[in-house]
Amino acid sequence: MFIQYSHIWVTIIISCLLSSILMFASIIISLQNTHNSKITPYECGFEPFEDARQKFDIQFVLVAILFIIFDLEIVFLLPLTRFFAYIDLTSWFVISIFLLILVFGLIYEWNKGGLEWQ
Structure with a gap:
């Protein structure tokens, strides 16, 4: 191998x-x-x-990191549209776990106030 x-x-x-x-x-x-x-x-x-x-607010960095994370999510999910009919049950399970982790991360960030501009 x-x-x-x-x-x-x-x-x-x-x-x-x-x-x-x-x-x-x-x-x-x-x-x-x-x-x-x-x-x-x-x-x-x-x-x-x-x-x-000059110093700048850390909020800019946090928003940029969130943008990169969710931009990569789209990059990983876009190829699925091409092979949507050929995906088996195991692949659906992996995709679902991937999306759940991202959704839980978004909910956590929202609850911590990372998406609110101050």
Whole structure:
């Protein structure tokens, strides 16, 4: 079975190694070139008038995460429309559990007030 999926494992191993090498190279390069002007934001050649790193509400991040989660739900469910007639009972069970987990997550988020803008 391992040999049957060997090309997938090779791809996973190569991508993990390449991403690790690039991450460590980035860390090493960034430690060598620390300078105050490199970490300040660029304002079209002018000195910044005020600090450009302003705080923003965490609500934006929560809404973005919820959007990504439910957007992925649609991505997973759209192919089902093509093979709707060929789905057996086991697949219906898995799809139902997937939808129940997402619905319970939505209800939990709603009860915690994550969908209410303050």
